Amino acid sequence: MTWAGSIFDTAGTPAERIARLAWFLIIVSAVTYLLVLVATGIAMRRARARRTQGDLADTRPETGKRLTRNVAIATIATTLILLVYVTATALTGKAIAWPLNARQPLTIEVTGYQWWWQFRYRDSVPSNWLTTSNELHIPVGRPVRVILLSNDVIHSFWIPELHGKQDLIPGHRNTTWIQADRPGVWKAHCAEFCGHQHAKMQFDVVAESPAQFDQWYIRQLASALPPTDSAAKRGHDVFVQRTCIMCHSINGTEAGSNVGPELTHIASRPSIAAGSLPNTRVNLGRWILNPQLIKPGVRMPPNALSPADMNALLDYLETLK
Ligand code: HEC
Ligand SMILES: [Cu+2]
The missing domain is CATH 2.60.40.420 (Cupredoxins -  blue copper proteins)
Structure with missing residues (x-):
């Protein structure tokens, strides 16, 4: 299983605007955090210096005034930063709304x-x-x-x-x-x-x-071609005579159920089981034999097929390009 890519590796306008907003929030928050750490460090050093001088509480009136002023500045700065965040988020929301002038969507x-x-x-x-x-x-x-x-x-x-x-x-x-x-x-x-x-x-x-x-x-719109060689023909019969037909559809055959994924062009897809496995013959066989081993609880029952039936079925599925 591969993990998805990154929100920063953008390939389209909405993602790009969101990534820009994310960087903005990350950088401003990181700088704010660093400033708070530095201020805390300075305060701690000063307190320690005073303690070593035996001066426990600084009760001078000018200190009180300075502290009031600093707290007021910090509060205003915090409010401003939050307002900037709200504005940036709203602007991003507007920029990524559905473009009303979109042509031929x-x-x-x-x-x-x-x-x-x-x-x-x-x-x-x-x-x-x-x-x-x-x-x-x-x-x-x-x-x-x-x-x-x-x-x-x-x-x-x-x-x-x-x-x-x-x-x-x-x-x-x-x-x-x-x-x-x-x-x-x-x-x-x-x-x-x-x-x-x-x-x-x-x-x-x-x-x-x-x-x-x-x-x-x-290509996808086209119906599945009828199987030509005998193995694939047998595989097609296995498909329509076993339970597969109850849940899957293959256009061009009598299989037309939508309980499970569409299989008309299954061989053209890179993976099976919703991206869980690369689409190889071995994986297809493992999946069909017992999907519960790959995705426990999945809504597809195991299929005890004889090796000959399984091989024919895989031959058939591989023709569904
Ligand atoms: C009871 C319904 C049911 C039956 C019967 C059934 N399937 Fe499935 N099948 C599913 C469901 C649901 C999924 C999707 C499972 C998932 O990925 O979570 C699935 C997935 C698949 C996939 C992978 C498709 C993809 O795009 O990922 C293949 C191939 C497949 N089934 C083949 C078969 C074959 C062949 C048979 C008969 C031998 C069969 N199934 C019988 C329900 C069923
Ligand atoms: Cu989900």
Whole structure:
């Protein structure tokens, strides 16, 4: 499992403004903290110097006046700093609001499931709506409006390089937006504890050129090709005759259930089980045999397949590019 990137390694406007605010708060707070430490140190040295002179309490009137003045200055400075913080935070909030003049935004509906992600790309033509799982592709330079929904409990959508966190709440529609200003591949996380396997609820984010994005989109929209060789054909039969069909969909076959992730193009994805494992043949086999060993409590039952059936099934899944 790889940990997500950094909020300081920004790739888009909202994240960049948030990082700027974070640096501002960190630096001003650090300097303030150092000044307080220095002042405390000076006060302690003075007190000790007085004690060694046997002078326990300094009761001179000018000392009292000086102290009153210093405390007043410090109080005013603290209030001013807090006001500056509030203003900077409000300005950042304004700067990262959805740009009303956004041209040709892409709209993606994100639904959180325990413990995986479903992405639905909206299009003005209904037959061009695309449903994928656990991998989010976006075109560089285009604003993406993200509608956040949940199928069960509260999750949180977080791509550190692109924006702050936003909750996915059952029965409620939240929205946020992202825009990648440079190409990149990132790991994103669920950022709200959502049960046993919350830590293994990640997704891959790929920001690519508009042309590459369009190519990806067209490929994903296509139905799965019917298997050609005999092993893959047998694998297809295993898939539709076993329980898989109750929970998964593969466009172009009779499998059309949405309990688990969409598998039409599973072989094109870099990872499986919501970013928990690299998508290799061995990992796919381990996962299908007993997903409970990889994500205990996961909503997919073990599958005691014969080695021949398993190999055929893996051959078939590998054709789903
Ligand atoms: C009771 C429902 C159910 C059944 C039956 C089921 N699955 Fe799953 N499957 C799921 C769920 C839910 C997930 C997502 C688990 C997670 O990552 O938390 C999943 C994940 C997967 C994944 C990983 C997908 C990804 O993008 O991460 C593959 C591959 C998969 N299942 C294949 C199969 C195969 C093959 C079968 C039949 C042998 C099968 N499943 C049977 C519910 C099911
Ligand atoms: Cu979650």
